[in-house]
Amino acid sequence: IQRTTIPQIKAMKGQQKIVCLTAYTAPFARMMDEFVDLILVGDSTAMVGYNMENTLAITVEQMTAHALAVTRSSEKACVIVDMPFGSYQESKEQAFRNAAYILKHSNAQGVKMEGGEFLAETVQFLTERGIPVMAHIGLMPQYFNTMGGFKAQGLSPEMADRIYHDAMVHTQAGAFGLLIEGSAEPLARRITENVPIPTIGIGASPDCDGQILVTEDILNLSGPRIPKFAKQFADAQASIRAGFKQYAEEVRAGTFPTLAHCFGVKKDD
Ligand code: KIV
Ligand code: NA
Numbered sequence: 001i002q003r004t005t006i007p008q009i010k011a012m013k014g015q016q017k018i019v020c021l022t023a024y025t026a027p028f029a030r031m032m033d034e035f036v037d038l039i040l041v042g043d044s045t046a047m048v049g050y051n052m053e054n055t056l057a058i059t060v061e062q063m064t065a066h067a068l069a070v071t072r073s074s075e076k077a078c079v080i081v082d083m084p085f086g087s088y089q090e091s092k093e094q095a096f097r098n099a100a101y102i103l104k105h106s107n108a109q110g111v112k113m114e115g116g117e118f119l120a121e122t123v124q125f126l127t128e129r130g131i132p133v134m135a136h137i138g139l140m141p142q143y144f145n146t147m148g149g150f151k152a153q154g155l156s157p158e159m160a161d162r163i164y165h166d167a168m169v170h171t172q173a174g175a176f177g178l179l180i181e182g183s184a185e186p187l188a189r190r191i192t193e194n195v196p197i198p199t200i201g202i203g204a205s206p207d208c209d210g211q212i213l214v215t216e217d218i219l220n221l222s223g224p225r226i227p228k229f230a231k232q233f234a235d236a237q238a239s240i241r242a243g244f245k246q247y248a249e250e251v252r253a254g255t256f257p258t259l260a261h262c263f264g265v266k267k268d269d
Pocket of ligand 1: 022040041042043044045082179181202212213214
């Protein structure tokens, strides 16, 4: 099996929907690999995996470790990694240094960064130097403090025009794709229709070229904070809790382990 490349992801626009999910660890990467085109090692692991209030505190080292777990546990999906807050906003040089570090130490294929027009020169700088960039626009969780929380974006015509403009400058700068989060549906559709690169939606539009969701959100593994756009596709929590309950009961009752789970037991004893 050959791993899906970034040019192959780009070429899917207009041909077939691009199926994306997040993964941070080996088990989920291994299980989703045959079903998805692209795996995002998202900084949402700050909230989903570490129970932090927002995504700001995750580090380059943590993202790199998660990305390595994912590339080691998948062979078909394209793997891209979120650049964490503070690792790329300062300058295009800082962005290249940290993105190169993450890719060198994780074997992932590209990065994703959140930002409007200011980020376009960084997108171009990295792309020219061999690092594919997906630009994340619309609702950008790393701007939690300037936004004052998580709020849907592009609902007013002025804001929609600003985000549309962001999409155009990132496309010009060479982004290989646009991730559109938590934005007005007509805006996401208008962007999709007017850029030659794939749009990946989350709380965006059915007409986006692909879709992404946070894996734990769709399996009922996220706890109480599930966004409106996350449909539940399975109840993994129920089956996992049932397994924990059964294990606890059998240990307490002395019915697990049996000699079949032990070493050095003579068969005919
Ligand atoms: O970190 C993440 O999981 C993301 C998705 C919400 C797109 O950026
Ligand atoms: Na993210």
